[in-house]
Structure formats: structure tokens, C-alpha cells
Amino acid sequence: MRKKTFAAAALLAAATLTLSACGSQKADSSTVSAVSQESGSSGPATVLDQPWDKPGLVLTDTHGKKYDLRKETQGHPTLLYFGYTHCPDICPTTMSNIAVAAQKSLTPAQRADLRVVFVTTDPGRDTPATLGSWLKGIDPRFIGLTGDFKTIQAAARSVGISVEPTTKNKSGQLVSMHGTQVVAFSPKNDGGYVFFDDQATVDDYIKDLPKIVQGAKP
Secondary structure (H helix, E strand, O other), rough: OOOOEOHHHHHHHHHOOOOOOOOOOOOOHHHHHHHHHHOEEEEEEEEEEEHHHHOOOEEEOOOOOOEEEEHHOOOOOOOEEEEEOOOOOHHHHHHHHHHHHHHHOHHHHHHHHHHHHHHHOOOOOOOOHHHHHHHHHOOOOEEEOOOHHHHHHHHHHHOOOEEEOOOEEOOEEEEEOOOOOOEOOOOOOOOOOHHHHHOHHHHHHHHHHHHOOOOOOO
């Protein structure tokens, strides 16, 4: 898989243009990809030239307890994703791809070390119990977080991901508009240095997760 290298500042600016509702035919990462591919590279992974700080999120986990993202994941390889449980396609597919890839490519010790954090973009419906039930069907080791929407929105924005309040579409269905990238944080410095877009497959994660858990560039 070929990789793209991209400036963190440019990704942050592009985030305002890369929103999509799950279920849409338009990939939310299209703007980032179009700009990145000017260098002739392609693929679902984007390596940042300067890592982002891990968001200082303190939210509620699936057990109803406070979860400090920085404290709980410090020194651990971490994958961060913003999505919602009512998503019909992209969110469950992304989480399932990561779960399958981790099972196939990592040792038990590496799987125990990896932190996969799913932060809801729809806290009005995604209660701790709802998140817990949904994630249990994918991988019970995954961490689900919910809480104040504006806090979540600001945290997502800090790593180049746009999130908007849940609204009704033309069919009257509630949808959450959000970026669908997965951000990987290195265990060496806790910096977010790799983006995976929603085109990343199980095979892509199988190739890259062993490097991510070591803090190496994929």
C-alpha cells in the first residue's frame, strides 16, 4: 500500500470541507485525498509531517465512569475514531475492519496494549449502555465514550475532523455529519501521526497495525 505524506496544518484546514453523513455515497476524505494525490501518491493512509497532540478529552465510558483519554491511553498505541452507533455502514465497517485486522495481525500482548477509542458524534442517542452493547458485538476491548457534544466537537476539530450536531435528513431520519478518518497515535510520544480514511480495508490495517503498535511509520 502506498502512503501519502501531508501537512497537519493543511489537513486541519481541509477538515472544514470534508463532512459526510454515514450512508452517503460521498467519501468525507475526498478533499484530503485530492490534495494529497498532487504528489502522485494514493491509498488510505496519510502520514502527517508533524504529529498532533492527543485531545484532552474527559468523557463517560460504557461503564458510566469518567475516562481521561490522555491519561488512560498514555504510552499505548491508540486508534481514535468519531462516529455513532446508528450509522448504517461506514462506522460499523471501520470498527469491524480494525477488530478483524487486530485479531489477525497482532499478538495477544499487542492486542492488550492497543487502545481503540470510539467517541460518539451523537451523544443524544448514544448512552453508555448503547455504546457498550454496540461495541460488544464488534470487540469488547474497544472503548466507547460519550458526553457533551461541544466538547466532542472541539476535540475532533483539534485533530482535523469535522463533526456537526445530529439533524434530520429529507427522509426524516436522524443523521450525524462527521469525518470518518481514524487517527493513529504513537506509543512513543502520544502524537497523532497517521490518518486512515474510510477506504482502508482489513488488509490495509493488517499491514499497518504491527507498525502502529511499535510507533513506526506504516
